[in-house]
Amino acid sequence: MLSPSDTAILFVLALLLFGPEQLPKLARQLGEAMRHIQNTTHSFMMEMERAADSVEAHTHVPIPIEAPASSEDPKQLDLTDDVPTAQKSEPGPTT
16 A cells, blocks of 8 residues: 555656646546446356356255164164175285
8 A cells, every 4th residue: 555655756757747738637547447447346256156156056955864773673784694795805814
């Protein structure tokens, strides 16, 4: 950020370079350019937020939550009984 003395020096230099006739026109053009940049930035940010909201609305899929199976539940399976004996992991002889 410029200090007040830096701003005064820049103003004096601009006055010497462009003259008292051109300085108001230059300031007006600079203000319009800054306004254009702000409007473009604001439009871009709004479009990005809208796109992000749209993606979030379409990708949210609720995941059903099931209660954990109890040991007394007959539907609970012991998957190790279904595996053939040759595929069960048994410690083999070590050499």
